[in-house]
Amino acid sequence: MKINLNPNSHPASDADRTEKIAVGGFGKYYTDNMVIAEWTEADGWGDAELKAYGPLLIDPATSVLHYGQEIFEGLKAYSQPDGGVSLFRPEANAERFRKSATRLALPELPIADFVATVEALVRQDRAWVPKNIGESLYIRPFMFGSEVGLGVRPSNRATYLVITTPASAYFNPGKAVTVWISTEYVRAAPGGTGSAKTGGNYAGSLLAQKQAAAEGCDQVVWLDAIERKWVEEMGGMNLFFVKGSGASATVFTPKLTGTLLAGVTRDSILTVAQDLGYKVEEGAISTDQWHAGVTSGEITEVFACGTAAVITPVGAAKSAQGIWPTGDGNPGPITNQIRETLLGIQHGTIEDKHGWNKRVS
Numbered sequence: 001m002k003i004n005l006n007p008n009s010h011p012a013s014d015a016d017r018t019e020k021i022a023v024g025g026f027g028k029y030y031t032d033n034m035v036i037a038e039w040t041e042a043d044g045w046g047d048a049e050l051k052a053y054g055p056l057l058i059d060p061a062t063s064v065l066h067y068g069q070e071i072f073e074g075l076k077a078y079s080q081p082d083g084g085v086s087l088f089r090p091e092a093n094a095e096r097f098r099k100s101a102t103r104l105a106l107p108e109l110p111i112a113d114f115v116a117t118v119e120a121l122v123r124q125d126r127a128w129v130p131k132n133i134g135e136s137l138y139i140r141p142f143m144f145g146s147e148v149g150l151g152v153r154p155s156n157r158a159t160y161l162v163i164t165t166p167a168s169a170y171f172n173p174g175k176a177v178t179v180w181i182s183t184e185y186v187r188a189a190p191g192g193t194g195s196a197k198t199g200g201n202y203a204g205s206l207l208a209q210k211q212a213a214a215e216g217c218d219q220v221v222w223l224d225a226i227e228r229k230w231v232e233e234m235g236g237m238n239l240f241f242v243k244g245s246g247a248s249a250t251v252f253t254p255k256l257t258g259t260l261l262a263g264v265t266r267d268s269i270l271t272v273a274q275d276l277g278y279k280v281e282e283g284a285i286s287t288d289q290w291h292a293g294v295t296s297g298e299i300t301e302v303f304a305c306g307t308a309a310v311i312t313p314v315g316a317a318k319s320a321q322g323i324w325p326t327g328d329g330n331p332g333p334i335t336n337q338i339r340e341t342l343l344g345i346q347h348g349t350i351e352d353k354h355g356w357n358k359r360v361s
């Protein structure tokens, strides 16, 4: 895929950009440019164009607006100690984007094209990458069915875009969240789209998120669709449980059953935890086992992970059966150690043994 560079001729001034980066948050301001490319069934992928960030003109009958044929990714660029910028494991996101496309009957974007378009945009807008540890430039590649028409079938046209936004820590980093265990609603069922990163999974989750908020909770925990018993994920993040403490602790996460989203952060943490000398385990954990584990003290820490927030400690779980605090409710030492190690690798202050960082400038 050729990338035609036609960058914004009126980029934000230094003062404007600095102020927007300082505001931080998540998705409040977007950088000067974006990348866009079109695919058609007849001609395949056309050239990509890097151009000024701005609105799209969409026909009201565009298929995605009606049937939700859409996929997305989320990855980050981190500033490095020497002032450069690195992407964290972009090929892993590219591979997942390819799999999501297949599940949603969208065209596959070659891995090299995904990475090249992301790199081109980050290189162009590198001045927008925040400098502090824990801050980053969040990158959102996405694709949608852009055929105009109301027929229900895979779109014969697709639009791919990449946009970026400066991000401070998504949730307050040190603060533990309280989660609502949803037994009424499910996120994903066997044979469904749970392992694809598609907007529809999120659309179906919002009512449960509202219910969680009404219960005084920050996030929803999803259970399996069939028994409503096995713990799967938290909101848009994967979950981890620390069993035991100190050097003999085991770092446990629900295994990928096909209804969970395979997080790049989840995968990275399984490796980092092993590097730090912990045992790691992927398996099944029921809500009863969660409750019994935090009550007996066998489960000492619970945390969630994902690109946006990296690691969020879970201080307590709430369900129709009651509230179960994790330990004293504060972030645990292994949670903090894994978080600092991962952030250190991403920011280039801890050795990148696995070659995860991809330098772009």
Ligand SMILES: *Cc1c(COP(=O)(O)O)cnc(C)c1O
Pocket (backbone or CB within 6 Å): 074, 197, 233, 235, 236, 237, 238, 261, 262, 263, 264, 265, 266, 305, 306, 307, 308
């Ligand atoms: C994106 C996402 C995650 C986390 O994946 P990362 O690659 O670690 O960002 C977890 N669960 C869901 C449902 C997601 O959409």
